Amino acid sequence: MAEIVRIAEPVEPAPNSTLPQNVEAEAALLGALMIDNRLVEDVQLKLKSHHFFEPLHGRIYDAILRLTDSNRVANPVTLKPLFETDEAIKEVGGPAYLAQLTGSGAAVIGARDFATQIYDLALLRALIGVGRDLVEGALDTSEDVAPLAQIERAETELYKVAEEGGAEGKAKSFAEATKDALQQAEKALNSGGHLSGFTTGLEALNSKLGGLHKSDLIIVAGRPGMGKSALGTNMAFAVARRFLRDSADGIEASKSAGAPAVLFSLEMSADQLATRILSEQSGITSENLRTGKISQQEFRELARAAAELESLPLYIDDTPGLTIAALRTRARRLKRQKNIGLVVVDYLQLLQGSGRNGAENRVQEISEISRGLKQLAKEIDVPVIALSQLSRQVEQREDKRPQLSDLRESGSIEQDADIVIFIYREDYYLKAVEPDMPSPNETDKLAKYEEWNAKFAAAAGKAEVIVAKQRHGSTGIVRVRFDGRTTKFSDAVDEGYMPELRS
Template identity: 35%
Template sequence: MYATAPGAWFASLPRAPRNVGDPLEPTVTTTDLPRQSRPRDDRDDFERTPPQDLEAEQSVLGGMLLSKDAIGEVSEIIKARDFYRPAHETIYAAILDLYAAGEPADPITIAAELTKRGEITKVGGASYLHTLVQTVPTAANAAYYAEIVHERAVLRRLVEAGTRIAQLGYAGAGELDEIVNTAQAEMYAVTEERADRDPGSPIASIVERVVDSVGARSEGEITGVPTGFIDLDSLTKGWQPGQLIVLAARPAMGKSTIALDFARAAAIQHGLGVALFSLEMSEDEIGMRVLSAEARVALHHLRGGTVTDDDWARVGRRLPAIGAARLHVDDSPGLTLADIRTRTRRLAAQDGLDLVIVDYLQLITPAGSRRNSSRQEDVAEMSRGLKLLAKDLRVPVIALSQLNRGPEQRQDKRPMVSDLRESGAIENDADVVVLLHREDAYEKESPRAGEGELIVGKHRNGPTATITVAFQGHYSRFVDMAQT
């Protein structure tokens, strides 16, 4: 990569006179001494010089001072804080500022800019800027050097995150779950920064994908995760990747039941990967409901242990399909948004993931740093976090939510989107809002007993509608009206 040995090449470069605190000359510590000259200490691993490549940093800056094109290329790869030396960070920021203003960025103009800012001495003087240009014969490799600088910066952040995590472990202060969540957040921040470098997609590939999707929709195909309901699939074409779907209802309407219907349709009927986070029901209760719905065995038979021979036969016929399903149930208490994010990412990596269901949004535990916030702020944070999760994983996320008492105070009990409880942010974040209503929940003798309504009150990319389904409470499921 270099014409001479990197150490000798770097040592031969002109240096500005060193002043105390000069960022060009890091203070020498015991870690700069040969290891055999100092006693072994368990802290050695933490005191080692962080990952860096000063020659690459100089080559990047030299290339940028030589070529306007190099500035554009490098700025897509690294940020100012990716530089190890503070002086290099300062020079880089000045180059980008002049570049953004449409002005030339060369040793003379950068020296003038840094002088105006009172920072020229801090970076080693104007002579150091000319030295940077002399270090590279051409600007053609600036992007390559920038990749090296970025790689070292990511490694430094991993070291920093690891150090902070180690300190958390040794301190042992606070609740264990909060410590684990903080540690996960440290690592997630590093990986997210890598993801931020995604340059996006060219319009050609986007349009090609859209054309394929439009063609499939025009032929009546389901382009997303099937819902399990014919009319709902016809309206939505399935749950789409990146969507946040909010399923809301008053208590005892059957939110959890229909959420399980969505999960069963995806995992058991279509072999897709589903993660179900149940913050209300236990996994045994969920298993019992899935068995009841799939085998058509009365739920009270399973709960009471009064299963007949015919019931056992139906269970036996459905067990292979249920056992093969990629349906992952997590009923851990006190789940935070960070927990859900971490576990879904792990599932996506291990087994593939096509749908995430959270039952329900208001039961997600706020992070420790937000425990003094208002309930509205907490719910807004959860809603936004689930929307970002859907975009990050590129899968639909269904979040169950409660409604306020608005429907019960009206003559017409049908819910409206404005009845979403505790936060208008839910409505803003949601791509689809489905409101579940059963008239017989209010009036037992209703002529519409056994019917449910899926009121699609918001559909960001399509029409809204009300879809009638049948409620089979004894089997813990909703089905299409045609199946009754």
């Protein structure tokens, strides 16, 4: 059962001020509900007992809901036994107060308006509470002063108020439910028949996934050195660049296969990521860029690439040690300010949980984080790509291709993810077992070295993107190329393709 966010509990009024409330509207609504129980269906999805300013009214409202939910009549007679021992009702005349609430039948006509006003006033009280807490926290210097943390907490609380102030949940008609599906199908048709979401930057992967879809949590996992950070960065860059190109071509943002993107890098700094992207676009190795070992011509290529990327809608947050709550707050802020359409997190295991339970173990913490990332994807309606480490048991198998059971520390990652992608590069493992170069007279060693060399040559620069789980389609292996010099993934050349010969 989902936890109810109690954002509107009564708070003590500040000196010389009165909190927004209308107790008369609360009484009129309760009377209307007891006169006509059918009205409960109209208000119960949005209005909760903690929205009432008068606590007694909240308890009466809860009792009405309990009775109607069990298909019993809720009126002053059936409610009387539930309130005979209630101290607060004794102060207003005892259970007879219930009958007084039904005194005006005219209240039935305005019941929905009363419910809306009670709800709106509760949100205003909640807003006052958040503002008061913010002021008190800012004035209190008895603890460690952490203004940025206070701001993030305030943003989280404000978002709770805004979230509860949104449209209440309701069932959709079939026509409404299929509208998005038809739009996705049209988008895939217009893109050439395989891309209904945002581009991954790899045609073969687009064909397998149909692109990156809104509200999906995509896990990209691999052992260290496989290139998961590179793939996550490549995807974020591809989505942002596609948006830039589509905008230049006059394509509406809603029909674009790209979007502004944000990359939360808990491992690498922003300048390191920028160096990677510049290396990919200029063709100059990251090592040469860092050490300055470039020619004048290469510098001109670098300047050209940098100029082209100046307006790229790609944002990098390299704040270390983020909690899942802080990350969600920052992502929501960027959604509001920059209208981001993709979130990339590098990487999941470096995030921290809420830490509310001191005895909480790491598996529970990872479960909280993966669940929080999925909730974020649904909240702001964007695909979220989370990079993840794999356990060392991969290294102990002869076939080192990852499996879902290798996801590190928690099975909830597999459960929460809509898509799970593994990266496997055989050349990485072959390089680790490279034999020493034998002398010409060591024939046995020479044969083994040549065998290894042939295997390495066949695997060099190749990678497998393994789609191990996909809610929207089939699983399988997508073969791509990986340039370790520039950390760039690209589509593999079809070696079986031969151009048509013309006489």
